[in-house]
Amino acid sequence: MYIHIFVFEILLTQMELEKEIQQTNFKSQKHKAVLNILFTASWLGCQQQRFLKEHDISPQQYNVLRILRGQKGNPITVNGIQERMIDRSSNASRLIDKLKEKKLTERVICENDRRQVDIVITKLGLELLKEIDIEMEDEENTFGKITIKEAEELNRILDKLRG
Amino acid sequence: MYIHIFVFEILLTQMELEKEIQQTNFKSQKHKAVLNILFTASWLGCQQQRFLKEHDISPQQYNVLRILRGQKGNPITVNGIQERMIDRSSNASRLIDKLKEKKLTERVICENDRRQVDIVITKLGLELLKEIDIEMEDEENTFGKITIKEAEELNRILDKLRG
DNA sequence: TACAAATATATGTATATACATTTAATGTAT
DNA sequence: ATACATTAAATGTATATACATATATTTGTA
Structure with a gap:
């Protein structure tokens, strides 16, 4: 169940994809879609990385913090976090360690299964997310270039593609 | 011109996004689209990484090789390659070094501007790409889950989003 | 010409990542 | 109960990456 169509041989300057893409001779729209x-x-x-850097966390760390906040107080294991991460990474343990060093998360050993470690977000972690939320709100409209209908269509197609 | 809407707090298991996504309470379709x-x-x-690993190259290295093949014999500088890469990386130089070690590319110093280094793909590099092409062809239909019309629509929306 | 600014590439360094292995705890079959 | 497999998390190690800086060459200009 692999997908192996990756056509990169066309010239694509980061900032000019939208121009270039019209001139290209991609083998097909599907190939172009993968690249796109x-x-x-x-x-x-x-964009995300540059923004988060001001708060001294990586996108991966941010991702974990959001997952923890989404738990609304319920603990979640290292494994649980790993499964929910955007980039499946085998380093959830070390990643969480970094967050602990910054006092943004805490570890709690499960009593019923002492192999597991429950992770919770700290008050400081929640405050950091809140801070980031506020800054992001100002920028949200930047993403207004597509309509909600288009966003829905985009989601539908991406889901179908992976499905 | 940043984009800062990243809602990751919903549970998303890699293999089950398409199921989960229907149950989620994303703030909006747009947020969901970014995540998607x-x-x-x-x-x-x-998928790409696992496949390419059998040929002992990374996706980035593969990307560079395709760019070089796309040059159809014309040389291209390190900077030129860097601009065309999918992941803007400041390490094009070292990346190309790895390919050179594997005898897949060669460096040629430009006589008209001796700061520049022209890169060309070797016969061995072309052979490797050919080999990969053949293997990929068998799998191409896997990407047939969306129609060409949908692929076109996907491209249109993504272009608009960045535009 | 001389000399600062700009450009192309390479490198130093800290951190992040992939992948394999290790450690500890639990489950299961005999 | 014992032995073996399984699971959760942590760690070792090689490689990759980001970001800053260095080096060499060219360009622009007084």
């Missing part, structure tokens, strides 16, 4: 998804994700990731 | 793009790109990247 990877490219757009990289573009989004870049 | 990042997630799908990660999913695509994973």
